[in-house]
Amino acid sequence: MGAHHTTVRVGVVGTGIMGADHIDTLHRQVNGAAVTMVADLDLGRARAVAAALPGVRATDDGLALIGDPAVDAVVVASADVTHADLTVAAVQAGKPVMCEKPLAPTLPECLRVVQAELAAVRAGGPPLVSVGFMRRFDPGYRELKSALEAGACGTPLLVHCVSRGVAAGPGSTSESSVTGSAIHELDTVPWLLDAPVVEVSWHAPRPTAAAPEMQDPQLLLLRTADGVLTTVEVFLNAGYGYDIRCEVVGDRGTLALTNPARVVADADRRRATGYPADWRPWFADAYRTELQAFIDAAAAGRPSPLATAHDGLTAGAVADAVITSMHQDGRRLPVKVPAVDPPTT
Numbered sequence: 001m002g003a004h005h006t007t008v009r010v011g012v013v014g015t016g017i018m019g020a021d022h023i024d025t026l027h028r029q030v031n032g033a034a035v036t037m038v039a040d041l042d043l044g045r046a047r048a049v050a051a052a053l054p055g056v057r058a059t060d061d062g063l064a065l066i067g068d069p070a071v072d073a074v075v076v077a078s079a080d081v082t083h084a085d086l087t088v089a090a091v092q093a094g095k096p097v098m099c100e101k102p103l104a105p106t107l108p109e110c111l112r113v114v115q116a117e118l119a120a121v122r123a124g125g126p127p128l129v130s131v132g133f134m135r136r137f138d139p140g141y142r143e144l145k146s147a148l149e150a151g152a153c154g155t156p157l158l159v160h161c162v163s164r165g166v167a168a169g170p171g172s173t174s175e176s177s178v179t180g181s182a183i184h185e186l187d188t189v190p191w192l193l194d195a196p197v198v199e200v201s202w203h204a205p206r207p208t209a210a211a212p213e214m215q216d217p218q219l220l221l222l223r224t225a226d227g228v229l230t231t232v233e234v235f236l237n238a239g240y241g242y243d244i245r246c247e248v249v250g251d252r253g254t255l256a257l258t259n260p261a262r263v264v265a266d267a268d269r270r271r272a273t274g275y276p277a278d279w280r281p282w283f284a285d286a287y288r289t290e291l292q293a294f295i296d297a298a299a300a301g302r303p304s305p306l307a308t309a310h311d312g313l314t315a316g317a318v319a320d321a322v323i324t325s326m327h328q329d330g331r332r333l334p335v336k337v338p339a340v341d342p343p344t345t
Contacts, residue, residue, distance in 0.1 A: 007034050008298045011071035013062040013086055014078030015040040015049040018100055021280050022075050022291065027053055029288045033295045039065040040078070066090050073298040075291075076100060080180060084109035087309075088116040091128050096298040098291070100132040101187070102319070103312025105179045110316035111338050114309045118340065130294055130306035133187040133315070137293070138286035140257045144246065145192050147255050154252025156193060159230040161185045162245035164238035166277055167210070174215040174326060177234050178319050182220060185232045186318040187311060192248070195226035197318045201332045202325040210237040220322055241275020242282055313337065 012023050015038050026033045035056055040046035043060040050058035059065055062082065066074055066089045074090045074097040076083055084104040090097035091113075104110045117129050135141045148156065163181055172180075190196050203219040210216075217235035224230065247256035260282060261273035276282050290306060297304035317337040325333050 006032055006299065008032055008295050009034050009036040009070055009072045010075060010295070011035075011037040011039070011065040011068065011073075012075045012077060013039045013065055013082075014076065014100075015042075015046045016077070017278070017280075019075075019077035020049055021287070022077055023049060023053070025284075025288055025291055026075075026295075030291045030295050032299050033291070036070045037065050037068055062086050063089055066093050066095065071095065073097070073295070075294075080105045080176070084113050087113050087129060091116045091120050094120070094125060094128070096128050096130070096294070096304065098130040098132055098294045098304075098306065099312070101312070101315075102179050102183045103129075103131050103309065103316060105176070107313075107316050107320040107338065110309075110313040111340070114313045114340050117309050126301065127303045127308065129309035129312075130304045131187075131309065131312040131315075132290065133184065133191075133307040133311065134283055134286040134290045135184055135188045136191055136307060137290040138283055140260065141188065141192070141246070141286075144248070144255055144257060148192060148248060152253065153248055153250030153255045156226070156228050156248050156250045158249040159189055159193070159228060160245070160247045160249070161189065161230060161232045162235075162243065163233065164235045164241075164243040165279075166237075166239060166242060168214070168216060168236035172211070172214060172216075172236060174218070175323050177214070177216060177218055177236055178220075178322050178326070179316075181236060182218070182232055182234045182322070183315055183319055185220075185230075186222070186322075187307060187315040188246075189222060189230050189232075190224060190314075192246075193224050193226055193228055195224040195228070196314065196337075197222045197335050198225050199223040199332055199334055200318060200321045200325055201330050202322050203330050208235075208237050210239065215326075218326075222318070242278050243275055244282060310340070313340070 039059045039062045046058035050056040076086045076099040087099045201221045204215045220232040222230040321333045321335045
């Protein structure tokens with residue numbers, strides 16, 4: 001009986017790259033978590049992941065996993081288009097849920113999740129939705145935020161963000177570059193500056209020959225309420241490696257993230273540091289810390305310290321404005337976050 005209270009039994013929906021990584025992290029590195037069930041539309045893939053862990057069941061039905069009595073908390077790491085339905089189902093089942101970013105690929109779906117959670121809160125429950133904006137837990141970004149708050153570069157004026165990958169995933173589009181990749185910056189920048197994004201515009205050079213069917217790279221301009229201007233370069237097919245950069249330019253200096261590579265190699269008259277092939281090694285500490293915080297909150301029955309459903313909605317509203325600008329020749333557009341009725345106390 002005692003063990004039941006300390007161990008949070010977790011079901012993970014989606015056993016692709018992200019889901020499998022979360023399952024591995026929960027199993028090996030997160031205290032108080034036990035993965036009990038995994039789901040994937042590809043049952044073979046779910047079974048393969050489950051077989052590597054003791055006592056884990058596999059299903060091809062994410063809703064069945066959410067409803068299973070052996071699941072206390074849910075991690076949603078399936079395709080973006082499934083996020084809203086699965087997250088709403090977890091809320092209605094009364095289970096804490098961490099939804100990978102984006103909360104949903106469209107603004108109306110984000111709003112639906114927020115409204116479902118509000119209905120549950122009005123009925124007396126705790127807020128149950130967390131969104132996987134893990135950069136809020138990354139040691140580099142946290143140090144950057146602390147230094148900003150301490151005035152280390154004076155008053156911020158500009159932020160430059162770069163988000164590059166080796167190759168875009170299958171089925172990537174100009175729009176999914178925004179909702180699936182740039183969405184991190186759309187959350188991180190207002191979190192760093194403690195000011196919401198109020199205006200955006202979308203710009204692009206000629207596309208790379210590596211992916212002529214989509215616009216890659218893209219350049220987004222974000223203006224926050226504090227008057228800071230941010231550039232966000234998203235280049236999914238950069239080829240050379242996975243590379244994240246963030247520099248804040250202030251009136252008394254600059255602050256920037258460093259490449260997390262820990263080793264430098266000297267050979268053949270060259271000095272080199274490596275780049276990871278994808279985001280997992282770069283943000284491993286962030287994912288581990290984020291999942292631990294999610295599990296600790298679920299175990300204690302308190303709201304999680306992760307990004308909220310409303311944070312997901314806010315980032316979704318910025319993404320919506322960026323995509324509208326994309327289709328309107330780069331017009332400068334205001335960001336409109338849908339109004340949500342606050343819970344009545």
